Amino acid sequence: MPNSLTRRRGNVPVARARRRIVLSVLPAAVLTGCVPVADPPSGDRPVLITATRLLEPPAIGHQRVYRPVHQRPLEGDDPASARVVGFELALVVDPHAALFLQIVESESQSSTPLTRTALPSPADGLDLVRDLPRLDAADRAVLANGGGVYWVLPGGSEEGPLTVRAAVVLSASLIGPSCRLDVYTREVGGAAIHPAHLELVNNFFYLAVIGDSIQWGNGLREGDKISALVAREIEDRLGRRVITQRYAVAGARILPAEGDGICDYNCFSEVPRTLTSVLTQVDQIERPDLVDLVLLDGCGNDVGLDTITFPLTDPDDLRLITEQYCNGAMAALLRKVRRTMPEASVVVTGYYLFISDESNPAGIDTLLSLNQVTSSSSQNVFELRDAMAENSRVFRDVANASLRDAVEYVNGEGEAPPRIAFVDPGFGPAHATFAPEARLWGLTDDLELLQTLQVNLALAPEDPLFEKRLNVCAGRELAFFDLISCLYVSVAHPNPAGARAYADAVIDQLAELGVLPPG
Template sequence: GPGGPPNGPPTIPPGGGPLTPPLKVTPIAPGSVQRAPPRVLPTPPALWTFAELKGEAVDPTRIRLAWQGREGATHYRVYRDDAFVTEVAAGSPLSFVDETRTPGQSAAYFVEALQQPSGPTRVGPVTPAPGSAGALKNTVVPQLGPVVLERSQKKTGITPSLEAPRDLSVTLTDAKKRIVRIAWSLPKWVTGVELLRDGAALVRTTSAAATFIDDAPPMAGTHVYAVRTLYTAGPAKNIFRSGDSPSLSLRTSPFRMVAIGDSIMWGQGLADSAKFTTLTRDGIRAALNVEVELTSFAHSGAILRGNTGALPAIGQQESLGFDQNALVTPGEIPNSFPTIFHQLNVQGAGPAVKRNEVDLVLVDGCINDVGVMSILNPQSTSSAVRSAAQTKCAPMATVLTRIHALYPAARIVVTGYYPIVSQLSDLAALPVLVASAVGTAALATPLLGIPPDPIAAIGVIAAAIGGTSALRTKLSESSDAFYSASSAALTNAAATASTQAGVPSMATFAPLPYEPKNAYAAPSSWLWLVPTGAVANDQDDVITARTASCHQAGVLDRSVGRPVIPGAVAPSNLDMLKCERASMGHPNHAGAQAYATAIAKAIQPNMATWRERFATVRRAP
């Protein structure tokens, strides 16, 4: 074309003119010789010769060998690890498949090229042995065997190992029915899978399945899942297995709660749905999205321990001279027995509780050891109440230590009490409370000036009180003394038990955010009033059922520390009155909610651990 190719030799434009592009001339020094650079030719590919044995894995149980023919060879012999395997005629395909291998197995192969002579070998005349007769003659000697012409290089063949399935995941698709979905990704070589649960084969498949639904895991809390690859090969259908995949554990049993204690823990006067133990259960269920199982042994009137002697072994009763199991009554009926320690050590150690799966224990106790009658008795002193609380609440540390021994995985929350009466309590309501809880005799003091039968004459009480606050002051002082001393003792018990167990925060005291306005008959009271029916909303949720139970039982615990064997002693009028009105001074709906809030705050640091423990989806890293 015009001007020549872009990189071609210079051309002369039509009509003359300079070269396009300009010709470059490199001058040569006189006497020098200009030589062209040497031409480098590509290296031809190496020829495949007999010496170069080729081998490759066909699958996890087969190695294929191939080789080039050797001139003059009549047949070939194949060796594996220096042992003869087979022979291949020269006219056949020069290859061999070793089908005796196992996954991940190696072997060294080589092939010999041999030549078999076509006939017998003739040799020259043989000289007879000395002294023998006979003429000289030619002798025919049979060929002894083929001649090895060449041996190939050794070739190592390795079958691929079976890989375990990858990306294992387990999902609790239905917590209530405990249905688990297991899924995984399949590797290259697979004809089936083997799913393991807790180290034992759960199912074997003959197809390359990648999911399985476990709809019947045992009731035990946590299960471990893993999966293996299966590979079937050979005429005998031998089954080979990979190693296990990384295992995943999944908690399939519910979150387990145990409650032990007195009437506060029981929820005196409250419907089951309104008790703070139930509210706590429901809150955990919502926060963790798991089923929560609550087992409560608490009941009204329970004392902390029956004696201060040596602790019995787990499952054994305290040495009190009677069978506490025979004293079990409906939870609403005040009864010192079974003790809180018995609730734990005997009832809580029985088959009703899966001890190693308990996640949370709620416990209270010691107000009945001190005595509500002492706190609400105007003739008691605040110093005496304080001293009793310090002494009677201290054994909680022993109870907490036993809780840890029984339920080693559990977090323990100790709930406290509250000042029953404050300076904001309604003056007119207090004499009725004292008469119902302690008896009218407690009011017979010139200081108070209250009639001997305030329950029958509530209006007279209010008039008799006039403007005095003497009763309220006395009860408020005793209430504050019990509240502060018991809170300190229970806080110390939780810390002591945690230190002794070597588990920080094993037990935590959950203080109630209580204010004077929340006291009995105060403006924002968290407590039930005496259910006389004389004041609006003084009836608790279960008063009808409780009254029936009181009369059906026919006998009540009349004094702290002294059991009443059923049928032995008839109840007094005060015993029956205290039973019927047992909800007085106990948390109402607002109070139960306050307890639930305090417990939620106490267990908040443990929520991350529980979320991990009860994760509904687990995936292999």
């Protein structure tokens, strides 16, 4: 969302924030001579994984996570028998050391040692994981009971004398939604020493996130963002690893505007150097043919947060401009999303009351003073609050109705069943900024926090990313009012409770769309 409510320029009782950078210097060690460094015991040398076969990384990004591509029933073509997966690793390891493998469950961190077994004949690694009938009864029993087995084979002549290959067959149930495979040569007290490891998953789920500061998650830690909460639910319910592309940017409009572009260095989408329209964000998505789900929002910045919350904005003018952007512009965006990602389900999230008649007038007065709107009396503060609340209500109601209409219209242009859904976050007056049960970030007068951050501010944003923004914003040599806007971008955006409410509403709709199973 746009960050400034400023209408007039002038002096405000807030000093320019600057962060003192303290560099600490570590004392240098005094070297009295050169002593040869002894090689560690052979069993303590780390294992290196140099190559994999029959393991597929995500099509997007560079995560060290893999999906086994070879899966089959343990007992031939009997679909009722336990399913197993197989793959091969190339390892650099001391050839005289013992080699151990274990699976570590991601959530509980419980470990399951794999069983090393004798090589059948002929000893071909790829055939070992593809041709399961050659497994003996003991190996089959291990796999049927949810375990795993592996063989160690010498590396090829071109791979070097320290390279070996490990052929691995696991019960598919052992992987679960995700797990870690450790490869090591020694353990102490049950803990692997210098293991090589990689993450295994059953499958991938590709999520794209585009829009403005709400979908970016201003003020929220990564794990508290709406898309992160939705991703965790998908992983828990589907057992698939979610690979997220998030191109949402604070301040983004649906429609391109002068000065828009794509950030290519030192990017921090909470206070971006460059605004990227949501239509352009669609073009940034990698492998759109693989995307399973798109989370998006937009139109609030096209209307303008300063227009929405400014107490003198005419409500009738606000209705007209809101309908224009939240209906027509959103419909154009949805058509592009559907053309670009034809296999994806799409969820459009709506807006909420920025200010309500339950917002604390003292907080409103402080927010207005930061933006050079002053009140002459306490009665005037209440009047300003009520005018801002009315415009917030007009925008919320018209925007959400228009977004819902755009979704229904574009769904009607395509084939059934509908693939696009609208979600209302369901915030009430008590959840607005400075309200009793606020689901939006406000301001804090926590003196300890302000002193710790070494800033001369009477009130500061209460979110945990304020310190990061302080460093980023102060380093950009911004004009004073731009600096204030940069620092306060979290205010009136969903806090963790608000993001949770958004995520829950999205998750409910995913069941309606068939992305998640019911319940």
